[in-house]
Amino acid sequence: MNAQRILSQLMRQAGDGRRGGLDVQGLLGGLTSGAGGKAGGQGGGRLGSALGGGALGVLLGSKRGRKLGGKALKYGAIAGVGALAWRAWQNARASSGGEAHEGTPLDDLQGEPLERRSLVLLQAMIMAARADGHVDERERALLTEQIDAIGADDELHAWVERQLSAPLDALALARQADSSQAAREIYLASVAVIDDDNPMERAWLDQLASGLSLDEDMKRSLEREALAAGEGSDHEEQW
Structure with a gap:
């Protein structure tokens, strides 16, 4: 499979959106303006110019009438998921010395380890998008189409199809984390897609955090x- 290529495209598009290079709200609007699930429809022009953003648009929530603000705000975290997850550990554990085996950030992986991490992060994003139970057949077809458009091979295409139909199992997803760093990246990628105000999505995050042993x-x-990545802040705000 070529999961690393697909994830890197999504990260690049998320980074462009965070810097103002991608019209997130306009893109999401295009997805719901009558494209009919086809990249060549009314919304297809926008998708054709930002294919990675199109896939992100479906993950963030393309169904007409769904709340998009919270998801769109946070999706910039996808652009730097490895570095941000590492910094979160530094901020949370600075006074305690941390754990003995933290693992390697996504950005520092190569070869097969990078492919495996990319695949589990893609899975986390897809599962998070499905957590509210409202990814319909049109959205599934559009997501598959967009991932294909940014270079998915046949094996990854079949894998995406399986993820869109598989039972939602937060604990099974969590078991794929091979290190504490991987666990943080899985959670952060999920947070970027989840709407905090939706009880079903919040419950998914809580189950996932428990499975990942995140306090x-x-x-x-x-x-x-x-949130700071989505807002483009310097991460110095105090909560």
Whole structure:
């Protein structure tokens, strides 16, 4: 599979959006303006110019009438998920000395370890998008189409299809974390997609945090990083 390529495209588009290079609200509007699930429809022009953003748009919530603000605010965290997760650990554990084996940030991985981490982060984002139970058939088709458009091979295409139909299991997802750093990245990628005001999505995050063995301090630190990344702040605000 080529999960690393797909994740890097999504991260690049998220970074462009955080810097103002991608019209997030306009893109999401295009997804709901009558595209009919086809990239060549009314919304297809916008998607064609920002394919990674199109996939992110579906993950953030493309159904007409759904609340998009909270998700759109935080999705910039996807752009720097490895570094932000590491900084969250530093902020939360500075006084305690941290754990013995923290693991390697996404940005420092290569080869097969990078491919495995990329795949689990993609899975985390897809599962988070499904957590409220409202990803319909049109959105599933559009997400698959957009991931294909940014370079998914046949194996990854089939994998995405399975993820869109598989039972939601936060503990099974959590078991794929091979280190504390991976656990933080999985949670942060999920936070970027979740709407905090939706009880079902918040429950998913809580289950995932429990499975990942993240304590309340770490959860808060990661969620602060997600919000600060979305707002483009310097991370110095106090909660």
